[in-house]
Amino acid sequence: MRRPLAALAVILSTLTFVSACGSDEAPSSSSTDPKVIQITIDGDSVTPNGDRVDVAVGQDVELDVTADAPGEIHVHSSPEQEFEYEAGDSTFTIKGIDQPGIVVVESHTLEKTIVQLEVK
Amino acid sequence: MSPDGINLAHGLGGAKDLPISPELAIAGATAALVVSFTVLAVAWRNPRYDAATSGRPAPDWIVAIVDSTWWRVLWRVVGFVVFLYVGAAAIFGKDLVINPVFGVFYVWWWVGLVPLSLLFGPVWKAISPVRTINLGFAKISGSDPDTGVFTYPERLGHWPAAVGLFAFVWLELVYPYSTEIGPVRLWCAAYVAVMLVGGALFGNTFYEKADPFEVYSTLVSRMSVWGRRDDVLLIRSPLANLDATPVRPGLIGVVAVLFGSTAFDSFKDSAHWVKFVQNHEGLSGYAWNNLGLLTFCVAVGAIFATGTMLTGLGDDLKRRELPNLFAHSVVPIVVGYVVAHYLSYLVEVGQLTLIQLSDPFSNGSNYLGTGNLQVSYWLSYHPTLLANTKVVAVVAGHVLGVIAAHDRAIRILPRRHQLTGQLPLLFAMIAFTVGGLYLLFAA
Numbered sequence: 001m002r003r004p005l006a007a008l009a010v011i012l013s014t015l016t017f018v019s020a021c022g023s024d025e026a027p028s029s030s031s032t033d034p035k036v037i038q039i040t041i042d043g044d045s046v047t048p049n050g051d052r053v054d055v056a057v058g059q060d061v062e063l064d065v066t067a068d069a070p071g072e073i074h075v076h077s078s079p080e081q082e083f084e085y086e087a088g089d090s091t092f093t094i095k096g097i098d099q100p101g102i103v104v105v106e107s108h109t110l111e112k113t114i115v116q117l118e119v120k
Numbered sequence: 121m122s123p124d125g126i127n128l129a130h131g132l133g134g135a136k137d138l139p140i141s142p143e144l145a146i147a148g149a150t151a152a153l154v155v156s157f158t159v160l161a162v163a164w165r166n167p168r169y170d171a172a173t174s175g176r177p178a179p180d181w182i183v184a185i186v187d188s189t190w191w192r193v194l195w196r197v198v199g200f201v202v203f204l205y206v207g208a209a210a211i212f213g214k215d216l217v218i219n220p221v222f223g224v225f226y227v228w229w230w231v232g233l234v235p236l237s238l239l240f241g242p243v244w245k246a247i248s249p250v251r252t253i254n255l256g257f258a259k260i261s262g263s264d265p266d267t268g269v270f271t272y273p274e275r276l277g278h279w280p281a282a283v284g285l286f287a288f289v290w291l292e293l294v295y296p297y298s299t300e301i302g303p304v305r306l307w308c309a310a311y312v313a314v315m316l317v318g319g320a321l322f323g324n325t326f327y328e329k330a331d332p333f334e335v336y337s338t339l340v341s342r343m344s345v346w347g348r349r350d351d352v353l354l355i356r357s358p359l360a361n362l363d364a365t366p367v368r369p370g371l372i373g374v375v376a377v378l379f380g381s382t383a384f385d386s387f388k389d390s391a392h393w394v395k396f397v398q399n400h401e402g403l404s405g406y407a408w409n410n411l412g413l414l415t416f417c418v419a420v421g422a423i424f425a426t427g428t429m430l431t432g433l434g435d436d437l438k439r440r441e442l443p444n445l446f447a448h449s450v451v452p453i454v455v456g457y458v459v460a461h462y463l464s465y466l467v468e469v470g471q472l473t474l475i476q477l478s479d480p481f482s483n484g485s486n487y488l489g490t491g492n493l494q495v496s497y498w499l500s501y502h503p504t505l506l507a508n509t510k511v512v513a514v515v516a517g518h519v520l521g522v523i524a525a526h527d528r529a530i531r532i533l534p535r536r537h538q539l540t541g542q543l544p545l546l547f548a549m550i551a552f553t554v555g556g557l558y559l560l561f562a563a
Contacts, residue, residue: 044401050394078134078468078497100503101135102389102563111296111405113394120138120503 034060034093039114041067041107050113057119058096063105065090071109082108135500136389137464137563140507145561148511152518152553156546159522160539167531171364175347175356183353192246196255199247209480210308215301216482223473225304226292229333231466234458237337241346244337250312251327251334254319268323277329277369280318282377284311284332286417289381293388294409335374339365339451343520362524365448372443375450376421379552382457384416386559420552424450427548431541434534445532446545449525453549456517457556460510464499471495510560518553522546 035055040047055061063073065085075081075094078101083092094117097103103117177183185191206224213219236243245251251265258265287307297303311332318326327334347354347361365371387393388409397408425443433439471493478491486492499506529542 049398050391052391076134078495078500080134097135099135099497099500100138101500102138103135104389112398116389116391116394118138119135 032056032059034062036062036064037105037115039063039065039073041065041069041071041110043068044110046107046110046112046114048115051115053115053117055097055117055119057100058098060096061094061117063092063094065092069109071107073114074106074108076104076106134469137500137506137510138503139563140510140557140560142561144507144511145557148515148557149554151515152557153550155515155519156522156550159519159526160542160546163523163526165530167527169360169363169527171349171360174360174364175349175354178346178353178355186353195246196252200249200252202247203249205477205480209477210301210305213301213480214482217299218476218479218482219301220473220476220480221301221304222299223469223476225308226298227466227469227473230288230292231458231462232470233333233337234340234455234462235466237340238344238455240341241344242334242338242341244331244334245327248327248331248334250315250319250331251324253316254324254327257320264323265319266324268319268321268326270321272322272325272329275369277371278335278374279370280330281332281335282370282373284314284330285336285374285377286381288332289377289384290410290413293381293385294406294413296406329368336378339374339448340455342448342451343455359520359524359527362448362451362520363527365451367444367447369444371447372421372425375447375454376424377417378454379450379457380417380420381413382454382461383420383556383559384413386461386556386563387416388412390559390562392562423548423551424545427545430544431529431533432537437532446525446528449521449528449549450552452517452520452524453552453556454517456513456515456520459513459517460556460560463509463513464506467499468495468497511557514553514556514560518549521549525549 035053037048037053063083065073066089067085067087070084070086073083073085073092075083077094077097078099081094085092094105097117097119100120103119105114105117106112107114178186202224206221209219210221213221233244255265257263291298291303291307295303315327315331318330322330328338329335342362342365343358344361345355345358347356347364349364393412397405400408403411421443424447428442428446429439431442437445472495474488474490475493475495478486478488480487525545526542529545530538533541
């Protein structure tokens with residue numbers, strides 16, 4: 001038992017060492033320009049269609065929606081947010097999210113993921 | 121009101137964890153690989169764990185508490201009070217996501233049982249309200265709760281539990297209306313009904329072998345320090361405890377559903393899968409997710425079973441017995457991956473549930489006094505710590521799994537096949553761990 005345990009200790013400490021090198025960039029400031037996402041909703045289809053979008057912690061996200069019918073967009077942040085839009089063009093702002101994580105932005109009406117915001 | 125179950129994380133909303141960095145994923149995979157072959161090369165050559173002798177009796181004062189009637193009654197009462205309280209919220213509460221039923225069902229019950237069982241042993245067995253009702257019926261009718269009308273068929277083993285666990289993960293991960301009260305209520309009613317009929321027909325044996333939650337909780341408790349032999353409470357090393365897991369038909373099915381479904385939960389949120397599903401309109405997202413969940417569970421079972429069976433054998437064993445003889449070694453891998461996948465979810469949605477429990481009927485009351493607490497998102501604000509914890513949990517689970525499988529192999533395989541016979545299983549485990557890390561990286 002002793003030798004494998006020693007090996008395990010060595011490996012886990014190596015792991016900690018390796019991972020310690022590649023992390024913790026400087027925190028980004030919240031004063032950057034908002035990330036603009038153009039969203040087109042036409043019938044049953046939505047563009048973008050489930051893409052990942054990198055967003056800085058605290059950065060506002062602007063959703064420019066062009067839709068052919070009224071509907072609802074859900075933002076699965078903690079806590080969740082909802083936006084209702086009319087047919088035509090509308091613009092919404094998701095206030096800067098300061099909790100790192102993946103936030104799904106979804107067309108509630110079509111039950112489709114529009115984008116996943118990778119907040120980091 | 122949120123009927124949009126399809127894209128909700130793990131059935132309940134909110135932000136999800138960031139993917140782990142590629143450096144961390146590669147470091148974890150390398151560690152898993154190196155440890156695997158180190159164990160094979162340098163570990164012991166004679167089996168160390170023997171269920172008949174391992175462990176030592178627990179100190180008298182612990183036995184005096186744990187084996188006393190008041191202790192057993194206390195936990196039965198606690199379990200039943202929670203059952204009635206949450207049952208009332210399910211029946212009389214509103215169909216809103218702030219109804220605590222969802223958090224209790226998907227987070228406290230499903231995920232919370234894992235750490236509780238790791239720390240305290242078979243927790244669900246002690247608090248299970250269906251066991252309590254069965255006990256009550258037996259007391260009233262003057263019968264023995266342990267025996268039913270029939271003897272539980274040995275051949276069934278844990279298969280009914282595997283089916284029940286699959287039914288749970290299907291509701292959580294695939295069913296589009298998983299966050300509406302109706303389906304959750306129906307699922308729970310069906311669970312209670314099946315458990316009560318089963319208990320009446322087969323006695324307590326039914327709960328031990330077929331209750332999905334008891335099987336899950338008791339299996340995880342095999343990695344705790346608490347064991348029993350001939351009714352004597354033992355303290356033993358988790359690996360020795362794990363080795364004493366009874367080998368029953370269907371054990372492989374249980375671990376395959378547990379690991380396969382957790383992996384699928386990671387996978388279904390990956391951008392690849394979301395885009396794929398949304399671009400293939402021929403089949404609905406619901407159908408794709410059904411297919412995905414089933415494929416993950418079956419693939420895990422098939423890869424593991426193949427890994428165990430590709431070995432030379434003596435005359436005393438049949439090849440098809442091997443998957444269940446080794447299935448206990450997947451338990452640490454499952455636990456490691458559950459930690460990696462659900463840690464922030466358990467901590468954060470778990471707190472939210474405690475807050476919501478104070479207002480079971482969503483009318484603004486604060487019965488428990490917890491209604492004004494705030495959820496601490498401390499863990500999410502420390503993504504590097506979270507990512508490191510995840511990888512350490514996955515690698516540690518892998519190491520324990522490999523050791524458990526190694527000890528079993530040198531006990532049951534003939535000496536000349538012990539080294540080569542272990543290799544296919546080792547590759548299967550490495551595939552699970554590297555695959556799991558890849559999903560944490562790609563999710």
